[in-house]
Structures are given as C-alpha cells and as structure tokens.
Amino acid sequence: MKTTTQNQASSVNRMYCNFFGHQYTMSKKVTEHIKEYTCKCCKKQLTTNANGKLTDLTPTYQEINSVLERIYQVRVSRLKQARPQFSY
Template structure:
C-alpha cells in the first residue's frame, strides 16, 4: 500500500542544514538594525531580536517586526517632513 504525504519542507534540505548549517539570506529589512532572514535550503526564518541576536521568526516576532516597520517608516516620513518645513522657512 502506497501512502503519499505532502510536505512543505524538503526533508533532504533539513538534513543538509543539520549537517552543514543553514544558508541564510536577508529576506526583509525591517529597520536599520532589524532584519529577517530566510534559509535558502529549508526556508527556516530568523529575525534580529531586541538584543541584536538572531532568533527564530515566530508569529510573535512577525507581529513585533510589522509594528517596528510601521514606526520606522512613520518616523522616516516625519523627518522628511521636518526637513521640508525647515528648508521652506
């Protein structure tokens, strides 16, 4: 009897990562200091936490990052606005 299971991640890739380590690539720039990384091999995701260390990208961290990104872009636009008003005055 044959059983077919659909798996998202390739078990061979996971095996490879366990031996040779993950091949992380920056997948998202949240702020200047916070980035999200994805393993090219097994698609495991990491992020920079508050201590500047790498940690697994859990749904909780995804939420934190989206808030950080929002604040970061908001602050950036405010600085630009300030620059415009000072140059205009």
C-alpha cells in the same frame, strides 16, 4: 501526493542544513537594526531580537516586527520631509 513530495523535499533540505548549516539571506529590513532572514535551502526564518541577537521568527516576533516596521516607516518618511533648519 504532491504535498508528500514537497514535504519530503523540505525534510531533505533540512537534513542538508543540519549538516552544512543554513544559508540565510536577508528577506526583509524591518528597521535599521532589525532584519529578517530566510534560509534559501529550507525556508527557515530568523529575525534580530531586541538584544541584537538572531532568534527564530515566531508568530509573536512577526507581530512585533510588523509593528516596529510601521513605526520605522513613519519615522523615515518624517525624516525625509523634515528640512534642515539653521537658526543661529
């Protein structure tokens, strides 16, 4: 019963989004250029793809993003550790 109500609510939200447009907020920063967005109305998720365009966050993209995120985190932590060297 509870599930049915929730499903109905989300379909109403989706109708609202179809009419007024989604209200995306950034839900995760994967890398400097790749971010994930969630619609605060219907919870639809988008991500930036390799071309810098927004696309549906499919399970494939979720996997890609988690790999990219790990690489990015390693790179960021290395940059923080690295000290500038002035060798003239």
